[in-house]
Amino acid sequence: MKKSIALLLTVLLTIQFASTQTAAKKQYHAWWKDQTPGGVYQSANNKKLPVIQVKGNKFVDEQGRTVLFRGVSISDPDKIENQGNWNRNVFVKLNEFGVKLVRIPVHPIAWRERTAEGYLKLLDQAVEWAAEQGIYIIIDWHSIGNLKTGLFQDPMYNTSLTETFDFWRTIAKRYAENNTIAFYELFNEPTTYNNQLGHISWDEWKTINEQMITLVRAFDKTTIPMVAGFDWAYDLTPLQQSPINAEGICYVTHPYPHKRSKPYEPKWEENFGFAAGKYPVVATEIGFTMDDKAVNNEYGTAIINYLEGRGISWVAWVVDPEWTPSMIDSWEKFTPTENGKMFFDYMKSKK
8 A cells, every 4th residue: 555655646746747847848938039029010001101301401202392291299109098099080180180290209118018019019000090191100209308317307208228229229120111100209308407317418419319310220211310409309509510410310399488488589590490491300399388378379379480481390299188288178079279279270271
């Protein structure tokens, strides 16, 4: 009997050991098979829209015709999808309002939490829906802070040079053959936050952007890189002495009403408007940020007239009922707010 029990225990232990070994093998990470996320996005709509290029201080299409973009920013697709509102209808409605350019802000925290593979699925959908409506896209790495020191305004903007470079490597590789994505906004709003985020010089920021552009163009030589100025992407005055050493790019400004007191126009000309005489410039964020309705309406008229007169493309912030200044009251009704109505009405008049 004792021999039988001992034999049974031996058999059971052998089975358990073999099972444990098998489980261990199944859980082993075959790291040598890992690949960089993404891959080139293949779609029948890749070439549906004409490619946009830089010519002098203008954007032109394939026939050489000047293109002035009027568009909007939506909120982060990760937010929209998680709240159940990420669908084709967003782009259908925007097209009805005369929107021809949609800026998609990708927040570093959303990129990490969803993972590159997961987030690319959202961007792939956006590319398809936009192409169907004849709308171009800006992909915007939506961080605010100092890439040199690695300090940022709020946790949702936290990133690093390595993550930023890797993001653009993934994006440029993915959409190199897609005309719908016309622009890569390399970094949303560089700022030292009055030195609370440490120091960075223009020459240091210039070098970082030149490195990003080199990286992007290793994969994608068509999509236009966008470089932001200091002071939360407002001030382009350093271009007078030291422009970015790269061809075929454009510059970004965010001229909100709180940035400078009235009269606006002389300050706009001094701070960023002058650059439009030599380079393409896009105001990738404009919108009401004051509490005074009269000031907002005065600003709205003034900024549209100034940008249009200078040949500067513009993008209003933001199509989302929660983020401010909101352009719509809800995703369901899509009724424009005061902020939204002014910009949508102008875009519809140019449709």
